[in-house]
Amino acid sequence: xxxxRVVRRHPLVSFFVLACLVGWYPYVLTFLRGGSGAExxxxxxxxxxxIVVSCQGREDLRRWGRQLRTWAAAPRWYVLAxxxxxxxxVRGRHLTLREDPAPPRRAPDATAAPA
Numbered sequence: 001x002x003x004x005r006v007v008r009r010h011p012l013v014s015f016f017v018l019a020c021l022v023g024w025y026p027y028v029l030t031f032l033r034g035g036s037g038a039e040x041x042x043x044x045x046x047x048x049x050x051i052v053v054s055c056q057g058r059e060d061l062r063r064w065g066r067q068l069r070t071w072a073a074a075p076r077w078y079v080l081a082x083x084x085x086x087x088x089x090v091r092g093r094h095l096t097l098r099e100d101p102a103p104p105r106r107a108p109d110a111t112a113a114p115a
Contacts, residue, residue, distance in 0.1 A: 007055035014055075018048035 007014040023044025030036065053064045071078070 004055045007052055011052050011056065015045075015048050015052045018051055019045045022047045 021044075023041050026039055026041055049064070053061050
């Protein structure tokens with residue numbers, strides 16, 4: 001059976017299967033190679049959407065492209081979201097770079113004889 005025909009008949013199931021395959025492929029490759037510590041591919045859903053919509057036809061692909069370019073809210077809300085995210089990143093980076101004034105405490109040694 002033609003894969004395009006399968007995607008056209010079952011677009012939702014195809015999307016979920018493709019999103020999982022594309023998003024998790026680093027883990028599968030790492031597992032097959034016998035390693036560990038793979039990173040996730042966060043663009044899996046958008047790639048799966050592109051594949052499914054492409055299989056539906058050119059007109060659907062054009063419609064999806066127009067929807068991506070349509071702003072659903074006023075531009076100031078997008079700017080606010082971007083600034084808030086950047087502030088979050090800067091604040092997190094600041095917290096990880098600052099030095100702790102107190103040295104870490106060591107747990108008492110259980111094998112040492114009491115004084």
